[in-house]
Amino acid sequence: MKAVLFDGKGSVRLGEVPKPKLLAGKDAIVRITHAAICGSDLNILKGKIVLEKDGIMGHEGAGVVEEVGPDVKKYKPGDRVVLSYTVQCGECASCRDGLFVFCEHGGMFGHGAQWGGHGGAHAEYLRIPFADAVLEPIPDGLTEEQVLFVGDILSTGYMASEYGSIKPGDVVAVFGAGPVGLCTVAAARLWGPSVLVSVDTLDYRLEAAKRLGADVTINAARTNAAEEIKKMTGGKGCDVAIEAVGSAETLDGCLGSVKGGGNISIVGVFPFAKEMSIRQILRQQLQIRAGRANVVHMARLMSLIGRGKLDLTPLITHRMPLADAVEAYRIFGSRSENVIKVILNP
Numbered sequence: 634m635k636a637v638l639f640d641g642k643g644s645v646r647l648g649e650v651p652k653p654k655l656l657a658g659k660d661a662i663v664r665i666t667h668a669a670i671c672g673s674d675l676n677i678l679k680g681k682i683v684l685e686k687d688g689i690m691g692h693e694g695a696g697v698v699e700e701v702g703p704d705v706k707k708y709k710p711g712d713r714v715v716l717s718y719t720v721q722c723g724e725c726a727s728c729r730d731g732l733f734v735f736c737e738h739g740g741m742f743g744h745g746a747q748w749g750g751h752g753g754a755h756a757e758y759l760r761i762p763f764a765d766a767v768l769e770p771i772p773d774g775l776t777e778e779q780v781l782f783v784g785d786i787l788s789t790g791y792m793a794s795e796y797g798s799i800k801p802g803d804v805v806a807v808f809g810a811g812p813v814g815l816c817t818v819a820a821a822r823l824w825g826p827s828v829l830v831s832v833d834t835l836d837y838r839l840e841a842a843k844r845l846g847a848d849v850t851i852n853a854a855r856t857n858a859a860e861e862i863k864k865m866t867g868g869k870g871c872d873v874a875i876e877a878v879g880s881a882e883t884l885d886g887c888l889g890s891v892k893g894g895g896n897i898s899i900v901g902v903f904p905f906a907k908e909m910s911i912r913q914i915l916r917q918q919l920q921i922r923a924g925r926a927n928v929v930h931m932a933r934l935m936s937l938i939g940r941g942k943l944d945l946t947p948l949i950t951h952r953m954p955l956a957d958a959v960e961a962y963r964i965f966g967s968r969s970e971n972v973i974k975v976i977l978n979p
């Protein structure tokens with residue numbers, strides 16, 4: 634089959650590899666019809682996340698069940714499914730607590746062995762371990778493009794807004810309007826903020842944030858976001874600040890814009906240790922929550938999509954065949970052509 638392979642040095646190539654086979658009773662084989670490139674895929678190219686040379690890239694995907702092992706109960710060949718980026722057994726103590734990120738048998742698609750790596754979704758087929766716990770059925774009437782993001786970035790954005798403990802009427806600021814920040818804006822809207830602020834340095838992404846429900850946008854390349862947010866709240870600060878970039882500037886922006894007694898939620902991944910002053914946290918009386926996306930709400934998110942309350946399809950700026958994956962990675966990685974999200978169709 635065709636697959637996008639990491640060359641071990643900083644780029645990807647299209648290669649021919651054996652089609653995956655069922656290896657365990659709870660496995661399924663999915664024929665991937667839709668996959669997306671994620672910022673984490675770029676971190677593999679930059680060497681920040683390890684994937685072995687010739688490893689298959691990709692962890693965001695949807696498709697059709699091709700084959701199931703004897704112990705798969707929920708799926709049969711022909712079912713349309715979306716996958717979570719994490720692999721979880723669904724049965725260990727952590728999974729039973731709803732903490733898939735701490736699954737004893739956990740792992741990730743398209744990541745190296747140290748991350749409990751499995752095959753990648755940027756391929757024609759993918760073996761899904763623990764298929765009953767990793768896959769989610771796509772409801773009739775919804776397209777793969779509508780639901781593709783529930784397995785990663787939309788779950789991250791939903792968790793980011795949940796960890797912010799937003800209350801109706803809150804002023805909420807989301808730092809970062811990349812795919813994750815935009816999903817956070819769309820999810821934050823669900824909790825009923827009075828003012829939803831989106832902060833980024835790229836105007837075209839701020840325009841997308843407006844389309845997804847932001848009331849106010851701030852371009853941090855031109856305006857000091859924290860000062861602006863303080864000004865618009867009469868000096869008080871926002872109730873909730875969400876970090877969806879993973880940079881020192883945006884974390885400082887959150888700390889500088891949130892009110893005393895406010896909440897900070899962090900989903901940006903910091904490629905370095907960023908120190909925070911416990912003295913400042915204590916004096917500002919802050920609640921801070923952070924985490925790696927725990928993909929437990931796929932069905933809930935699909936029902937919101939199905940009811941027309943969430944629509945992330947405006948994120949899709951490019952649709953390309955898998956054969957053009959090298960060019961797709963170039964566009965996504967260079968943020969050219971006003972790219973937000975690239976869909977690959979194997």
Ligand SMILES: NC(=O)c1ccc[n+]([C@@H]2O[C@H](COP(=O)([O-])OP(=O)(O)OC[C@H]3O[C@@H](n4cnc5c(N)ncnc54)[C@H](O)[C@@H]3O)[C@@H](O)[C@H]2O)c1
Binds near residue numbers: 880899927
């Ligand atoms: N917690 C999780 O489980 C999880 C899951 C997926 C992604 N992530 C992380 O979320 C972060 C965002 O992911 P993404 O795919 O949207 O990445 P991205 O790089 O596409 O988006 C980041 C955005 O931040 C903006 N930005 C950069 N510097 C800024 C500044 N100083 N002020 C305002 N905006 C600034 C960029 O213009 C860009 O639009 C990354 O750190 C990623 O690793 C976390």
Ligand SMILES: [Zn+2]
Binds near residue numbers: 671672673785786
């Ligand atoms: Zn991802």
Ligand SMILES: [Zn+2]
Binds near residue numbers: 725727735736737739
């Ligand atoms: Zn488990």
